[in-house]
Amino acid sequence: MPEPSARIPFAWHLARWRYGAPGTRGITILAALGLALVLPTHRLGLGDSWSDAHRTILMFGTLVAAFLIARDAAVSDELEFWLQHKGLSPADWAFAKWRANLLPLVATITIFTALLLAAAPLYGLEPSLGSSVMLIAMLGASMVVLSVLMFGLGASGSPNAPELAMLVVVLTLFAPVLSGSVPALLQSLLRFGLPPLFVVAELRDAVDARAWTVAARLALHVGGWCTAVMLGSVALLERRAPRN
Amino acid sequence: MSESSIVVLQDLRVAFGGGKLVALDGISVTLRGGIVGLVGANGAGKTTLLRCVAGAQVPTSGSVSIGGVEARRYRQSVPLGFIPAQPRFPAYLSVAQFLDGLRQVCGNPAMTECERDLASAFDLERLADRRLNTLSLGQSRRVEVVAALIGDPDLILFDEPTNGLDPIAMTQLRHGIIAAQRPGRCIVVSSHHLDELQRLASRVLFLKEGWLVGDHSAAELSSDGQSLEARFLSTERVIHA
Numbered sequence: 476m477p478e479p480s481a482r483i484p485f486a487w488h489l490a491r492w493r494y495g496a497p498g499t500r501g502i503t504i505l506a507a508l509g510l511a512l513v514l515p516t517h518r519l520g521l522g523d524s525w526s527d528a529h530r531t532i533l534m535f536g537t538l539v540a541a542f543l544i545a546r547d548a549a550v551s552d553e554l555e556f557w558l559q560h561k562g563l564s565p566a567d568w569a570f571a572k573w574r575a576n577l578l579p580l581v582a583t584i585t586i587f588t589a590l591l592l593a594a595a596p597l598y599g600l601e602p603s604l605g606s607s608v609m610l611i612a613m614l615g616a617s618m619v620v621l622s623v624l625m626f627g628l629g630a631s632g633s634p635n636a637p638e639l640a641m642l643v644v645v646l647t648l649f650a651p652v653l654s655g656s657v658p659a660l661l662q663s664l665l666r667f668g669l670p671p672l673f674v675v676a677e678l679r680d681a682v683d684a685r686a687w688t689v690a691a692r693l694a695l696h697v698g699g700w701c702t703a704v705m706l707g708s709v710a711l712l713e714r715r716a717p718r719n
Numbered sequence: 720m721s722e723s724s725i726v727v728l729q730d731l732r733v734a735f736g737g738g739k740l741v742a743l744d745g746i747s748v749t750l751r752g753g754i755v756g757l758v759g760a761n762g763a764g765k766t767t768l769l770r771c772v773a774g775a776q777v778p779t780s781g782s783v784s785i786g787g788v789e790a791r792r793y794r795q796s797v798p799l800g801f802i803p804a805q806p807r808f809p810a811y812l813s814v815a816q817f818l819d820g821l822r823q824v825c826g827n828p829a830m831t832e833c834e835r836d837l838a839s840a841f842d843l844e845r846l847a848d849r850r851l852n853t854l855s856l857g858q859s860r861r862v863e864v865v866a867a868l869i870g871d872p873d874l875i876l877f878d879e880p881t882n883g884l885d886p887i888a889m890t891q892l893r894h895g896i897i898a899a900q901r902p903g904r905c906i907v908v909s910s911h912h913l914d915e916l917q918r919l920a921s922r923v924l925f926l927k928e929g930w931l932v933g934d935h936s937a938a939e940l941s942s943d944g945q946s947l948e949a950r951f952l953s954t955e956r957v958i959h960a
Contacts, residue, residue: 484820487812494811553809560773561798561824561870717775717794717801 488575497543508536513594525598540583541621548573549629559717566712584614616675623701624670630708671697724873724905726750731781742767744929756920757909763926765909769876773801800867800875806859808851815847825870834868857888864895877908917947
């Protein structure tokens, strides 16, 4: 028999995406962000240049897509109840959802990047293949980090997981400002405890500069954080009993 | 009698709130297949007992085993059927997607004759494309019975399945439960509808405030002509006295 998560029918994921994660409303929001990528939004003062403005929109779009698509992976639902009685653990079901969610996440990044590349010549820019690949890789890594964060918060069983996720992301974005005024130990805790979104950006810079040792250390940081959160989440999910 | 469906509860005790609320106390009973009815007032411990058998509730002390396997391990290793007091369905799936998907999760076993007969008797083909959240309570119960049978489990638990059902739906459900019987299968049904239970069960257990206060076979119940309701009420009075 195939491994448990592979036994989940793909039709269940399709129905889930259509119904609520991201659902019609979510797809509309993502389409609006996609449209914003091809418009001259830099004239609204989002950045000094078209590139600046679109980098901001792209990062915001990544965040929104992760919230819309990856939020339900480890959250307890009605199917989990039935699956638990058919010998499939909540961890298997959650992991199957998380893995399947990578598909629409990657599709979103690809569409965003394609739109950006298609629009760039309109504003007198000629992006190179290398920079496009780097952009996709960085967005992909950020998406994975965010989906792992959502997975961890969903596994915690908190009914306020989406709000907590937003709080953690805001804290992450302000961490560089905060860490200047706190003791070294707390700085380390912030750096290693919070989602490594800035580490992903540092990783891109290190790869750009061909500083491979630094890049390897940063990649280890990102991989280690994701692995630790996933393992902790699976341990929590394995203890989750059916709510009957 | 197949050993795989023998449910053994040994000195089972479940307490909540650091022991302040005792839901079950000193329950020792062995269920050897057939349809077992579980009767008790609200708060008697019926749902907690079913949760323990389903491996969803860890006992404070004592043990529950099914076919010699601890209840939680049993649930994690083989399919079982559990029908909760309120239908619990994902809103986004159709009846066909739900049932076919569960079958796939169980490794696509061949449909048993009983499943096929019930699906046909319950007219599920007509409901196949309906979203689960648009079904009536009676229709939901029919889907649940067929879902519970997927994987051909040896143990099926019904938690007050007739609540809120009209007489026609109740009759259909009763026929469904009777049809689900087979050698080596244990079906436990908790219910407040004692007349329904009397028609169904080969054995009835009475629970009161967490204690097992009665254990009667169908033969015993029919021998003295006393209805299950009368017997239950007299048990309640004796305990009160």
